[in-house]
Amino acid sequence: MKRLLFISIFAIMAMCATASAQEPVYCIDGVLCTLDIVKQRANEIESIMVVNDRETLSNYEKLWKMNDNALTSVICITTKANEVQEEEWLVVDEMPKFMGGDLNTFRMWVMQNVRYPEEAVSKRLEGHVIVSFCVGKDGYIDENKILVLSSPDKLLSDEVERVLKSSPQWTPGKQKGELAIVKFTLPVNFKVVKDLEVVTPDE
Secondary structure (H helix, E strand, O other): OHHHHHHHHHHHHHHHHHHOOOOOEEEEOOEEEOHHHHHHOHHHEEEEEEEOOHHHHHHHHHHOOOOOOOOOOEEEEEEHHHHHOOOEEOOOOEOOEEOOEOHHHHHHHHHHHOOOOHHHHHOOOOEEEEEEEEEOOOOOEOHHHOEEEEOOOHHHHHHHHHHHHOOOOOEOEEEOOEEEEEEEEEEEEEEEEOOEEEEEEOO
16 A cells, blocks of 8 residues: 555656646646645545646636636546546536526525524634535536535534535536536635624635
8 A cells, every 4th residue: 555655646746747847736636736635645546647738727727716827737636436436527518507697696696695603703703615516417516525625614614515505406517418517616705894794705
């Protein structure tokens, strides 16, 4: 096992050396991460790929809200668990639609339905909750694939999860004419301003 871990890390470092002169960017199963996280999950790695074609990099820049031409390469890592599951897309030919709109429409719906937990307000808990979720081929958010990537406190992330699980049906996405599972990342900001509590989806 230790030998396999060493080989995986060595392969990643070798790719980084040839991918770009800039600081490398990593993602695991489509989610941005640091090299430290990659090292921690090295035994889960199924495959490693360097993405450097401009069209794909442009899609990643839009997905991760980066400036144009911010990326020169991305080290894409697929885990064993994700490999055996049905493919989850980050970008497809026809992206899922929510109430006739896009992810921004869903952001507004989340903002209208999230309620600042009273206990969180009394404790003045605030900050960013970042979650990823998948819109399935049936148009519904898969409750089993809601993942909290970052949260100041469980009270806040639990509330965001509650709202995601109550989401109305989307129009599912399609890739090459076939229904596809599409993964999104959504940041939600909780902030206490004097006696008011404010919940906003981050831009």
